[in-house]
Amino acid sequence: MTGGARGKVSDIVLGAGDGVVEAYVVEPRDGAARAGVLFLHWLGEHHNDRTQFLSEARELARLGVRSVLPAGRLPWVPDPIDVETDVANIELEQVRLGTALDALVAGPPTGAPVASSATTSARCTGCSWPRGARCSQPPS
Amino acid sequence: MHGLLLAARRPVFAAAVVIAATPRWGDWFLRFWKVQGDRFDYLRRLAPLDPIEAARGLTAPTLWQFSSRDFFIAPMSAVELARAAPVDGGPRIEWYAADHAMRSAKARAARKQFLATALNLA
Numbered sequence: 001m002t003g004g005a006r007g008k009v010s011d012i013v014l015g016a017g018d019g020v021v022e023a024y025v026v027e028p029r030d031g032a033a034r035a036g037v038l039f040l041h042w043l044g045e046h047h048n049d050r051t052q053f054l055s056e057a058r059e060l061a062r063l064g065v066r067s068v069l070p071a072g073r074l075p076w077v078p079d080p081i082d083v084e085t086d087v088a089n090i091e092l093e094q095v096r097l098g099t100a101l102d103a104l105v106a107g108p109p110t111g112a113p114v115a116s117s118a119t120t121s122a123r124c125t126g127c128s129w130p131r132g133a134r135c136s137q138p139p140s
Numbered sequence: 141m142h143g144l145l146l147a148a149r150r151p152v153f154a155a156a157v158v159i160a161a162t163p164r165w166g167d168w169f170l171r172f173w174k175v176q177g178d179r180f181d182y183l184r185r186l187a188p189l190d191p192i193e194a195a196r197g198l199t200a201p202t203l204w205q206f207s208s209r210d211f212f213i214a215p216m217s218a219v220e221l222a223r224a225a226p227v228d229g230g231p232r233i234e235w236y237a238a239d240h241a242m243r244s245a246k247a248r249a250a251r252k253q254f255l256a257t258a259l260n261l262a
Contacts, residue, residue, distance in 0.1 A: 034261075035154075035259040035260070035261060037255060037259075038143070038146075040142060040143045042159070042160070042241075042242075043168075044240065044241055045241070046241065056248060056251075056252065059252065060252070060255065060261075063256060063261040064261060065255075065259065065261065072142065074142075075168070075169070075173070079173050080165075080168075080169035080173045080175050081173070081174075081175060081176060082175060082176040082177050082182075083175075083177055083181065083182045083185045083186065086165070086169060086175070086182075086186065087185060087186065087189065090142075090145070090165070090186075090189050091189075093142050094142070094145060094146060094149065097142055097143070097146050098146065098149075098150065101146065101150060101152070105152060
């Protein structure tokens with residue numbers, strides 16, 4: 001393992017409509033990522049959001065890992081209320097997290113451990129984020 | 141729990157770490173929210189989406205981390221979930237002296253090492 005500067009952190013919004021997902025992206029500051037990690041946070045009384053694994057993602061960035069840390073929705077935002085609604089919300093969460101996963105595999109090179117076939121063609125031309133992503137903090 | 145379902149549906153993961161998860165959505169939702177309708181119908185309808193069903197479809201090496209003083213996850217539930225994964229020789233389960241929040245430096249170090257090995261970062 002090699003050291004180096006901790007990763008750079010960006011705050012982005014992926015997807016659209018009900019499937020919108022806010023996420024942090026942590027990348028190696030010096031050089032391309034060679035693997036990716038999707039961090040999904042817990043439900044609890046502290047760091048009950050996408051900040052939970054931020055420091056771990058920054059540690060892994062020193063090892064060449066690009067991480068995506070999406071915000072959870074169910075049951076952080078809507079409460080579970082009945083079977084129809086909850087099934088729909090679980091499926092919606094899969095859409096949201098799938099969007100976050102797509103953003104992850106679009107980062108490291110094809111063949112990096114987390115990726116199957118990286119969708120590198122899904123990048124916008126103005127920055128390094130996937131097409132459709134809105135960058136609240138452009139990559140530095 | 142959402143991650144287990146995602147990993148089963150999108151088998152692109154080279155490795156997974158599962159921390160303090162419970163086998164069924166109903167374990168949380170029925171106990172801590174006022175869910176309307178019949179309890180058994182609820183459990184039955186959500187069953188195909190339950191983490192324990194997703195675990196049966198896991199293909200990646202998985203590290204399971206649980207706390208020995210977790211109010212929300214009984215050890216028997218933790219073992220039930222991890223054992224659902226189809227792994228030769230049984231699942232890799234680690235127990236930590238912590239509560240559900242899993243504020244354990246040892247757990248953090250262990251999953252970092254696990255990921256470093258699984259992702260060829262060494």
